[in-house]
Amino acid sequence: MLICKVLKPLVSTNRIPGFEHKHLQVVLDGSSKKVAVDAVGCKPDDWVICVGSSAAREAAGSKSYPSDLTIVGIIDHWDPETQQQISGGAK
Amino acid sequence: MLICKVLKPLVSTNRIPGFEHKHLQVVLDGSSKKVAVDAVGCKPDDWVICVGSSAAREAAGSKSYPSDLTIVGIIDHWDPETQQQISGGAK
Amino acid sequence: MLICKVLKPLVSTNRIPGFEHKHLQVVLDGSSKKVAVDAVGCKPDDWVICVGSSAAREAAGSKSYPSDLTIVGIIDHWDPETQQQISGGAK
Amino acid sequence: MLICKVLKPLVSTNRIPGFEHKHLQVVLDGSSKKVAVDAVGCKPDDWVICVGSSAAREAAGSKSYPSDLTIVGIIDHWDPETQQQISGGAK
């Protein structure tokens, strides 16, 4: 799963019916922006866990939901800087 | 899902029958070009949401449709430059 | 789907029976070489559409065919250079 | 499958019920951090094998488990530096 930062909701009026009324969020994965279906109810600046691949469908509510990236959890505490140092020290 | 910009339709006369008569669009994902099945009816310069993985099949109309990238929505408003600044400021 | 250029056929005598007698082609995806199952009958220097993910299996002929990249169409006209300029001008 | 290094457990109190009580680990894949479901019981600094794609679901215990990255094995001995040299010498 990816560790992403929530940027803001995405509005797409003209979309396929399969998306239903679920919320879409723009998330930051490293330096690239992606769109994820919100299955937990998050807000901008939250650090979240995003699941991709075919698991994103079931995570969004049903096996036929057309998602390839779904927010499945909000991380309790995440500090990208500190995390980097721990990783370097463990080598 | 990816945030892509529609470039232009793609014509491929010699293709497998499974594609039926659905339209194909060349889209720009960052700096790389890809081909997506159009499920919403978009036009060049639209910013769109593209779904990949196995969800692209169902999004294109049926579980056996041979797509790995399907345009599932047109974004109402998207400004790549402003978006970049919001992201930087939120850190 | 990816836009690839066909380089040449690939010969692999020792392979799993599941591949049957379908042709394999070495294709160029940007600057990296990949192997794709040929479902349309293409030749070197053709520009083709390649489908990946789970859709590559059905596109190769059956749901249990072990492909993750299948050539599904030959592009009628493709000029990588001109294409680049159109993209730049549209911004 | 990916060769990753385990960094530390990840706590996410607000997550979808589908994750059950399985442990999540932050792992290092090259220089990027990812989250994986732990199916073997590993600890920080272990070098592990992570399976992605749809196989990650079954590997995590059931076909409907919403994982796209699951730790499926602990590598007995792994020295990233030596490995690099063997690779260079074999060319």
Place this chain on the structure above:
Amino acid sequence: MLICKVLKPLVSTNRIPGFEHKHLQVVLDGSSKKVAVDAVGCKPDDWVICVGSSAAREAAGSKSYPSDLTIVGIIDHWDPETQQQISGGAK
């Protein structure tokens, strides 16, 4: 499918039962190392075809096998250098 070079077998004593007794090989995909299930019986320095995505499961022997990368064929002749020049000349 990917064109990889076999480096050496990988030993993982503590792994999930789903892997059974199949051999795992460390392979080189460009400059990054990955682990693949060996379905053909290859040896170090062989150039092989590796299939990913959901097709890797069936290629490894059964639909429920937890692989996302399976070696499905040994390439008869592969010269990465010559190949590069052919590609350049064909443009």
